[in-house]
Amino acid sequence: TQLLEQSPQFLSIQEGENLTVYCNSSSVFSSLQWYRQEPGEGPVLLVTVVTGGEVKKLKRLTFQFGDARKDSSLHITAAQPGDTGLYLCAGTSNDYKLSFGAGTTVTVRA
Amino acid sequence: DADVTQTPRNRITKTGKRIMLECSQTKGHDRMYWYRQDPGLGLRLIYYSFDVKDINKGEISDGYSVSRQAQAKFSLSLESAIPNQTALYFCATSAPRGTANEQFFGPGTRLTVL
Numbered sequence: 001t002q003l004l005e006q007s008p009q010f011l012s013i014q015e016g017e018n019l020t021v022y023c024n025s026s027s028v029f030s031s032l033q034w035y036r037q038e039p040g041e042g043p044v045l046l047v048t049v050v051t052g053g054e055v056k057k058l059k060r061l062t063f064q065f066g067d068a069r070k071d072s073s074l075h076i077t078a079a080q081p082g083d084t085g086l087y088l089c090a091g092t093s094n095d096y097k098l099s100f101g102a103g104t105t106v107t108v109r110a
Numbered sequence: 111d112a113d114v115t116q117t118p119r120n121r122i123t124k125t126g127k128r129i130m131l132e133c134s135q136t137k138g139h140d141r142m143y144w145y146r147q148d149p150g151l152g153l154r155l156i157y158y159s160f161d162v163k164d165i166n167k168g169e170i171s172d173g174y175s176v177s178r179q180a181q182a183k184f185s186l187s188l189e190s191a192i193p194n195q196t197a198l199y200f201c202a203t204s205a206p207r208g209t210a211n212e213q214f215f216g217p218g219t220r221l222t223v224l
Contacts, residue, residue: 031210042200042215092211102152
């Protein structure tokens with residue numbers, strides 16, 4: 001059983017459209033991170049959110065941490081083919097270990 | 111040069127063979143981790159080490175062992191490989207900043223056990 005549930009599992013959209021990926025849990029996390037992974041490479045950290053209700057923006061990407069620190073979302077505005085990849089959320093628990101979601105595979109078609 | 115390197119990048123082996131995967135880092139981080147990635151399951155923690163004298167089991171340590179030879183080196187061994195250990199293996203490092211535990215991953219090793 002995954003501690004963090006990501007949805008959807010797969011997402012395919014046309015260039016220029018918007019998309020949202022969700023990361024939900026019944027557990028409270030001290031912080032939550034989003035990573036992007038491309039084929040043949042390791043995950044790369046995009047952002048860390050720490051405070052309940054926090055919103056962070058990274059160019060066309062907007063990350064939100066839920067008020068109760070149990071869930072998060074990633075919103076991409078005007079997606080581009082370069083946004084294609086596997087998006088992983090990961091929560092840090094009190095023992096400083098990370099728990100990963102299963103990931104959302106995003107494909108942006110030109 | 112990459113901050114976290116893994117060798118080999120690809121390995122095909124047979125059931126029962128002993129395999130070692132190696133990880134080196136130049137980030138100066140104390141904490142190192144080994145994960146495996148399987149389709150639809152995300153990343154699962156095998157072992158982790160918070161410093162040279164510290165080794166801890168993760169959620170799926172059975173069938174694996176590790177050695178922390180130095181701050182910069184952390185190796186993973188499969189004593190007797192079996193087909194269900196076929197997976198992508200990632201090494202990661204972290205230097206905790208507050209409560210974040212942000213991790214930096216190597217490029218991965220694709221292991222196939224026949």
